[in-house]
Amino acid sequence: MTNGTQVTADRPRPEGAEVLWMHATSTERAAALAEIALRCKAQRPDLFALLTLAGDVAPPAQVRRTGIDRMERLTAEAGTARQFLADWAPDICLWAGLPLLPTLLHKAAATGMPMILVDVTREETATLRGVWRGSPRGALGLFDPIFAPGTADAEALRRILRHPDRVEVTAPLAAGVTPPACLDSDFDKVSRQLAGRPLWLTAWTEPSEFETIVAAQRAIVRLSHRLLLVAHVAQPETADAMIETITAAGLRAAAWQPGAAIEDNMQALVCDYEEDLGLWYRAAPVTFVAGSLTTRRGGHCPLAAAALGSAVLHGPNVRNHAASYARLDRVGAALTVRGAEDLAAAVIRLSAPDQAAAMALAGWTIATEGAALSDRIVDIVQARLDARA
The missing domain is CATH 3.40.50.2000 (Glycogen Phosphorylase B;)
Structure with missing residues (x-):
């Protein structure tokens, strides 16, 4: 399931640390998640942040300055979902964009971990096919909440979900701006x-x-x-x-x-x-x-x-x-x-x-414009981890 190439963050996981697993389907989404991880770790210093990247997504330059502890690729072909979950035992999943990996996500949901999906566009939703349990479309129902970056994006998701009330309209996910300092x-x-x-x-x-x-x-x-x-x-x-x-x-x-x-x-x-x-x-x-x-x-x-x-x-x-x-x-x-x-x-x-x-x-x-969404995501992650403690 994972491929360790192009790892630019590789800090050891402390014994007993909670694991925030984030998955990005674009470089920009990865940069945004990396900064969200930094903010989460400011509130939970022992939190271990694992960032996985889809396909050939380029690692974001910002990751070396953020709270990411481990970054690696995540594909459906290499390894197994069971092995990935055994290796990392995530406590929460924050997934940005599509595509989804249904086998992995169903096994992750079976562990009881909270799962949050953000930044899904109507163009991405249009690529979903099938409603059976192992399909990407079927895996949408594993997430709560689901954030869409606009009204049209949210409506596209609500039309195919069994629980459309889980979908909320937000700003697009974007890297928070922490400009370089200057005296x-x-x-x-x-x-x-x-x-x-x-x-x-x-x-x-x-x-x-x-x-x-x-x-x-x-x-x-x-x-x-x-x-x-x-x-x-x-x-x-x-x-x-x-x-x-x-x-x-x-x-x-x-x-x-x-x-x-x-x-x-x-x-x-x-x-x-x-x-x-x-x-x-x-x-x-x-x-x-x-x-x-x-x-x-x-x-x-x-x-x-x-x-x-x-x-x-x-x-x-x-x-x-x-x-x-x-x-x-x-x-x-x-x-x-x-x-x-x-x-x-x-x-x-x-x-x-x-x-x-x-x-x-x-x-x-x-x-x-993305500041309010980042605030909301950080609050949800903290609340869900508190509930599992």
């Missing part, structure tokens, strides 16, 4: 140095995107010579290569050092630590969330940038966080760009404060 003193110092100078940020920039980013900045400074690029690289060891790419294009660049002066003639700063993003998301009115022009990476979560007031630009390859990008795009809080020319034009347009501010406000609304 007020650091932000104030950078703001004084910039003295109103415009800037834009690229976050999580991949080496394959360096040339595109630099070409965009060359085009930008022709029209707005003071517009500063702050380039955060996804791999710290590639920072020197980014600086070389910038200088080879005839632009002036330097490595960002906290506390160092930002020279007025500098056209690009390169930073290589994730912690730097806490400062630059706040300082930059526009952020290009990279890893999205390359097909290999699949994009990074845009919600931290949106929550901190930055308008979001991104490439077309955002499969790892497609739902978040779709929500931002739908309300005009994000914009897709496909190359250097698109990127330069978008940055120039959004350098007008009113343009970026409107996008940022819409983005902040989307970034915080």
